[in-house]
Amino acid sequence: MPELPEVETVVRQLSSKLVGQKIVKIDIRDHLVVSSTIKKIIPAKILGISRYGKWIILNLDQHRYLVIHLRMTGHFYYIPKENNPSLFPQKYVAGIFHLDSGSHLTFNSIRRFERIFSTNQKGFAKLLAKLGPDPLAENFTFPHFNSLLNRFPHANIKTKLMDQHFLAGVGNIYAQEALYRAKINPLQRIQEISPPKLKQLYSTLRTLLQQAIDHNGTTVHNFAHIDGKGDFQNFLAVYQKDKCQKSHLITRIVQAGRSTYYCPVCQK
DNA sequence: CGAGGTACCTGACAGC
DNA sequence: TGCTGTCAGGTACCTC
Numbered sequence: 001m002p003e004l005p006e007v008e009t010v011v012r013q014l015s016s017k018l019v020g021q022k023i024v025k026i027d028i029r030d031h032l033v034v035s036s037t038i039k040k041i042i043p044a045k046i047l048g049i050s051r052y053g054k055w056i057i058l059n060l061d062q063h064r065y066l067v068i069h070l071r072m073t074g075h076f077y078y079i080p081k082e083n084n085p086s087l088f089p090q091k092y093v094a095g096i097f098h099l100d101s102g103s104h105l106t107f108n109s110i111r112r113f114e115r116i117f118s119t120n121q122k123g124f125a126k127l128l129a130k131l132g133p134d135p136l137a138e139n140f141t142f143p144h145f146n147s148l149l150n151r152f153p154h155a156n157i158k159t160k161l162m163d164q165h166f167l168a169g170v171g172n173i174y175a176q177e178a179l180y181r182a183k184i185n186p187l188q189r190i191q192e193i194s195p196p197k198l199k200q201l202y203s204t205l206r207t208l209l210q211q212a213i214d215h216n217g218t219t220v221h222n223f224a225h226i227d228g229k230g231d232f233q234n235f236l237a238v239y240q241k242d243k244c245q246k247s248h249l250i251t252r253i254v255q256a257g258r259s260t261y262y263c264p265v266c267q268k
Numbered sequence: 269c270g271a272g273g274t275a276c277c278t279g280a281c282a283g284c
Numbered sequence: 285t286g287c288t289g290t291c292a293g294g295t296a297c298c299t300c
Binding site: 112 | 269270271272273274276277278279
Binding site: 002003069070071164 | 295
């Protein structure tokens, strides 16, 4: 499940391979996933690649952008020109980008929830306006986090952490792990949580995300980054676990249609 | 405002 | 073998 750390890993790898190259052609195999409007912006030079929450942005020349969301099963394969493209997975290929170097970038989508489209500066600004702050941004301080939380005293803490309008990048796995580390019950409303615990949540969330990036993300189900798989799944404490680190039984509940795993003993 | 549900999708897996 | 049901889940959109 690509969340912030997984997307960050993909962005770093894409950057090292693609920046400076020019997209000269695109083959669209799945029009649901890859917008056909992309054809109109080609050729396009890739100036830079960045991440906003879970969105990947390819910054192209002439103030154009290629926007990608990996959802659950989106995956890029980079095929250097010396490699035979037929040796790479042919299944679930939604689009193939041809680069001026002779290399290829394929985008594979299993569940077809994934999206790639092009946009201009206006569309790009509109996308960003919908997103909350990035929890790893330098200017994202505890007072900032606290003031955001205070605007939703009645909201459920776990659901709010996953709300991209509130905070951009945190998904189901890292929301649960952060709450476990901060010893906060996922059923609590924001106003019920003590200020010291909120402070703890702030710092633990940032540490957690940074550690996951250092491990190239978490690999569960289908996620793999371009150059292999991350290994942060070995450091998860509650997600899909039977027992917590103190051997208490983990409980699974459903919140907003999503599984939440937590320890009723450690997370009062 | 917030909670809950549904739709979008396909594959993995359990159970009969 | 082959079917059915459940689960995985990010986001948009709807209702209460």
